[in-house]
Amino acid sequence: EAQVTQNPRYLITVTGKKLTVTCSQNMNHEYMSWYRQDPGLGLRQIYYSMNVEVTDKGDVPEGYKVSRKEKRNFPLILESPSPNQTSLYFCASTGSGRANEQFFGPGTRLTVL
Amino acid sequence: SQQGEEDPQALSIQEGENATMNCSYKTSINNLQWYRQNSGRGLVHLILIRSNEREKHSGRLRVTLDTSKKSSSLLITASRAADTASYFCATGSLTGGGNKLTFGTGTQLKVEL
Numbered sequence: 001e002a003q004v005t006q007n008p009r010y011l012i013t014v015t016g017k018k019l020t021v022t023c024s025q026n027m028n029h030e031y032m033s034w035y036r037q038d039p040g041l042g043l044r045q046i047y048y049s050m051n052v053e054v055t056d057k058g059d060v061p062e063g064y065k066v067s068r069k070e071k072r073n074f075p076l077i078l079e080s081p082s083p084n085q086t087s088l089y090f091c092a093s094t095g096s097g098r099a100n101e102q103f104f105g106p107g108t109r110l111t112v113l
Numbered sequence: 114s115q116q117g118e119e120d121p122q123a124l125s126i127q128e129g130e131n132a133t134m135n136c137s138y139k140t141s142i143n144n145l146q147w148y149r150q151n152s153g154r155g156l157v158h159l160i161l162i163r164s165n166e167r168e169k170h171s172g173r174l175r176v177t178l179d180t181s182k183k184s185s186s187l188l189i190t191a192s193r194a195a196d197t198a199s200y201f202c203a204t205g206s207l208t209g210g211g212n213k214l215t216f217g218t219g220t221q222l223k224v225e226l
């Protein structure tokens with residue numbers, strides 16, 4: 001089944017404790033992206049990757065890092081999480097032949113205390 | 114930055130009625146897409162309309178695009194209780210590797226029996 005998976009689905013952590021949210025897709029998509037969703041603000045892009053070893057900042061990249069060592073994986077790293085990073089996070093991927101239609105993961109609900 | 118703004122923010126209708134949601138945007142686009150999100154879950158792609166198209170249909174969905182007014186509308190005909198969800202418009206641009214989507218803040222649709 002074609003899908004985007006994220007882990008963990010739920011995470012409660014404390015300020016400053018480094019964490020990684022994994023994202024994996026099995027559709028051989030080149031383009032992957034991370035979003036955060038906050039009430040009243042919709043989805044905002046954090047980082048995106050056009051292909052392996054090619055990443056770039058989205059609209060709200062501060063406090064986040066990403067890497068793209070393999071085509072299928074695109075982890076989101078919070079080196080020193082802060083309470084303002086409490087949010088619902090989505091990973092998405094797009095194939096080059098499917099102009100812009102994005103396939104979303106199920107989401108990761110992160111709470112930083 | 115917010116590109117799409119949906120209107121209304123919330124809509125409540127009876128089953129069988131039609132639901133219309135509007136989206137306005139600010140800059141030039143390559144395409145516009147509509148996504149659906151059930152509470153707390155990932156977004157699901159509904160329909161894509163390109164900037165050179167004016168209307169598109171998919172099942173009970175009808176999307177229009179007016180690039181001169183920078184606006185789009187999503188019509189769901191003969192609504193069902195299962196259509197209850199949040200609906201987001203997203204504008205696709207040629208920046209960000211050609212796959213950048215900018216989402217609006219969404220319309221919460223509730224279809225009552």
